[in-house]
Amino acid sequence: MNACAIEVTGLRKSFGKRTVLNGLSLSVAKGTIFALLGPNGAGKTTLIHILSTLSDPDDGAARIEGYDVVSSRTAVRRSISLTGQFAAVDEVLTGRENLTMMCRLCGLSRGEARMRTAELLKRFALEEAADRRVKAYSGGMRRRLDLAVSLVVSRPVLFLDEPTTGLDTVSRRALWDTILGLKEQGITIFLTTQYLEEADQLADEIAVLSGGRIVATGTAETLKAQVGGEVVELRNRQDEVIRTIPTSGSVHDIRQTLNEIASSCPPDTRMVIRKPSMDDVFLALTTVEQKEVSHA
């Protein structure tokens, strides 16, 4: 049995002269959470559209649960659920009506639809708001409803395109718990995010997308280790970070760094040495890639 839920090799996609995906390859193990991390416009949604058969690649191949996204479109669609960036629910209907409608569209009988709707309202903590119109829902409630709607029929692979964008911290954390609960049920989750903390908290594996390719993959820990052992952080009098510099942490390296920066720092600059954060990782990896692209 293939242990990969998603396999992508050499994927390319351009819009006119703009190359968005430039030979992208990745694989996602079954039953894991995979986070694709990239800044605005990096091509995350473009990749999700190809993997969910909404658009075709120009070149390369992608398989979901062993099915090719171009030649076995129907089998791929039967293997996936997709929650996009914008809530795909009807605002005039209530949460319960939206769910029941989707259940009926998916072929469930009236009785089955009622039961499945009640189950999903409970699972996504929407019971209290079930009979309110969606236009009165908060952002977090809408996201939960959107997720519930996409899970009316249980599929092995779930795509979440920036699931927590625009949510406040409390709603974001609540949605993380929901996503982790779906993983516990054995669902493979492929999510895109701009939030490093989200990738750090949720994902078994993280991939950084930059310049149309995956520039690094690993766990949050291995990615941090890749950037270097420590970071020298310089702070001004107001305690604001003015610069961070990766370092191996050795006395020799830190002395060399200090020699290089000391003359240009105001006298009250303070220095701390700390482990790199995911922000440092992201900056280091995408900056190197941008330099390579602009020199190409």
Ligand SMILES: Nc1ncnc2c1ncn2[C@@H]1O[C@H](COP(=O)(O)OP(=O)(O)OP(=O)(O)O)[C@@H](O)[C@H]1O
């Ligand atoms: N149908 C299209 N026609 C032309 N250009 C497109 C099309 N779809 C996407 N693009 C361009 O491709 C690039 C990548 O877009 P995409 O939406 O995949 O990025 P993203 O990483 O999801 O960004 P965001 O985080 O802002 O959603 C952007 O420059 C976008 O303008």
